[in-house]
Amino acid sequence: MRLPLLLAVLALPGAALAQDVPCGGDFRDFIEGLREEAVSMGHDPAEVDRFLSGAEIDRKVLQRDRGQGIFQTPFIDFSRKLISQYRLDKGRELANRWDEVFDRIERDYGIARGVLLAFWAFETDYGAYQGDFNTLDALVTLAHDCRRPEIFRPQIFAALELYEHGDFDPDRTTGAWAGEIGMVQMLPRDILESGLDGDGDGHVLLKSSAPDALMSGAKMLSGLGWRPGEPWLQEVVLPEDLDLSLTGLETEMTVGEWEQLGVKGREGRLDDARLPASILLPQGKGGPAFIAYPNFRVYFEWNQSFVYVMTAAYFATRLEGAPVYEAGNPDPGLSGEQMMTLQKALQDRGYDVGGIDGILGAGTRAAVRDMQAKLGLPADGWPTQALLDRL
Template sequence: MLTRRALAAPLLALPVASPARAQAESFDAFLAGVRAEARRGGVSPATLQRAFAGLRPNDRVLELDRRQAEFTQTWPQYRDARLSPTRIENGRRAMQEHRATLAAIQSRFRVEPGVVVAIWGIETSYGGFTGNFNVIEALATLAWEGRRAAFFRAELLAALRILEAGNVSVDRMRGSHAGAMGHPQFMPTSFERLAVDFDGDGRRDIWDSRADALASIANYLARSGWRDPDPWGFEVRLPGNMALEGLDHRNTRPMADWARLGVRHFDGGALPALGGDWAVVVPGLSRGDAQSFLVGQNFMAIRRYNPSNFYATAVGLLSDRVG
């Protein structure tokens, strides 16, 4: 008959894997799969060795990814934070400092310089803060254990291809916790499609070349349907009897139709005679802030950069002030 002690002895002899060890083995297996997929996509062993050397999951990246705080700012709070006197003044200074480059960019891409500078200002404070996370580490962490693993795996593979092409070194490839990179905060797949070597040095460098970074923003907008020389939009006054429900960027109609419905320019004048379809957007409608804007195709192009009416309206307003 087996005693309690005899039963316990073999159980105590079994190895028990620590959570840290199990995590490391899981991450290593994940990296092995990514390595094989990247090799099939043309990434060299040398690039993979540099990119994956000492790589481990970043707990801070996961913490930020899981932070699902509701958006609680009102439109005036959001607007005023992004249209601060300092940001406006720095934007005007940037317009002057890069005047020649921006003129050349406008000539090539047919995008108004003010909106390029406004996106630069809102994304990274004109390059003042572009992110301190190792992009490969951040993307690998999110692709391994993030909420959108397939999305971030594709971005990780794109980042490896960017390294392989020699556009940036592993050490310099820094960005946000979600992998958005450089002055324009491009994700790697956006970089592959839209980044530009505007200074002609053979690299698409959105980290250290202002010319490449600003031209890349302009190219993004141009490829998103920017229509020169139309405005992005402007503030309007709505008639008192107009129902606000249903007013958003998807409810478009010709300018003349809005005029017939009683919409007027904010200064009280008639609406301009512009072609195309336009929409009335009330960014703070859900929170009781009724500032209204009539927006067109260029507003939609800005929304493709960031699909938020708050964001696109703030970019447009900042572009008006710095341009």
């Protein structure tokens, strides 16, 4: 099962921008508008016509766009579902098979191989399933749809450039429903900006060349702000008396300051005492605990789902040799319907929860933590029936 890369396309508040971006209306008029804009950008009219001639609306893309229920799944369940023994074994096998490529990535970008292997596993099951949606149709469909046209319309023109370079076939190039292509799932504009010819054949082929896909993914992560040679996530043990209101991405202290409060690595020492870091409790005080270093935040530039980011970052540590996390005994979470009821109650009290969608995102977590503190509950950011009852 593929999880959409760059889930920012599902989370960015683009309504204001969308007012200035053409969308909706008669589809043929919409395609003509794309053609005129492409020609005005300097593209050859005949090439533009050939590129757009077969574009169609794909209703299945719209269905997928509105059906993201998997991100309501709690971290423990989600991570156990995605991290299998097969993916661990296959990841280690591929790390050995492409050892030279990963060595280049580590040398040039300072990114550990486990990071890219985790994305490769989750996005396409190491390239086994890269999506069968026609990419141009997917992009055109989402650009025509007026939810986020400002995200997808530029991707059409980027795909046009790839077509002119001979690296995109409007009839045959396929990928994910949201327009991502290749083994690590990159949008056309990201391919233009970060695509690398990792195997030296003169082309950037992210669907068929592992070196191209891995090198391109590394360059993209580097461009998003990855700090070379630094960690990203580590499991920790917390002292009983830690003020839980300090947890969450909203609070950063140095590693040394966390150590002074009694935070310890579950396996081995914490990293450089000068690094800024946050303590994360994905399922509250009863579940696993992690310290998130600066590189963890880069994951949100790749994907906006907290549970996906936590799982991808944790899986990367497993591929680098970390043990299975201590799951603990977290309090039961809320159902999707209960979560929406909670979000509505928080929104009515003036909190910005990022939408009533049933998903425990960053805004909802921050609001929950603040409300827990006000009500005298453990302020761990994990919404429970007890909190809902109090509200």
